[in-house]
Amino acid sequence: MANLLFDVVGNLFKKPFTQKYPYVKPIMSKDFRGKHKYNKSKCIYCSMCQRACPTGAIVVSRDEKIWTLDLGKCIFCGRCQEVCPTKCLVLGPEFEMAKKYKESLVIK
Ligand code: SF4
Ligand code: SF4
Numbered sequence: 001m002a003n004l005l006f007d008v009v010g011n012l013f014k015k016p017f018t019q020k021y022p023y024v025k026p027i028m029s030k031d032f033r034g035k036h037k038y039n040k041s042k043c044i045y046c047s048m049c050q051r052a053c054p055t056g057a058i059v060v061s062r063d064e065k066i067w068t069l070d071l072g073k074c075i076f077c078g079r080c081q082e083v084c085p086t087k088c089l090v091l092g093p094e095f096e097m098a099k100k101y102k103e104s105l106v107i108k
Pocket of ligand 1 (some may be wrong): 042043044045046048049050060067083084085086087088089106
């Protein structure tokens with residue numbers, strides 16, 4: 001009982017472990033895998049990302065110069081980033097991706 005009381009009083013003078021999100025945005029780790037950043041001008045439409053993606057979230061057409069990624073199907077494993085030869089596809093720090101319509105989850 002004395003230990004519990006000691007902990008309670010001690011915690012009153014410590015900084016909180018929780019963060020005041022969404023009022024204060026957290027700083028994400030450099031290895032965090034969030035929303036993709038795609039640089040269309042560097043993409044060579046090689047389809048390496050499409051082949052590596054385990055969920056079929058990426059669709060590439062070299063002939064039509066089409067590249068799309070459906071964030072609704074993505075599990076943020078980072079395989080697409082690992083295999084991209086031009087580094088035009090990277091997973092960034094953005095984690096707020098809620099949308100009203102699922103069509104809005106498609107990156108082009
Ligand atoms: S792996 Fe990279 S360069 Fe190749 S299609 Fe995907 S995003 Fe484009
Ligand atoms: S992070 Fe993984 S699941 Fe998401 S698009 Fe890339 S390879 Fe596919």
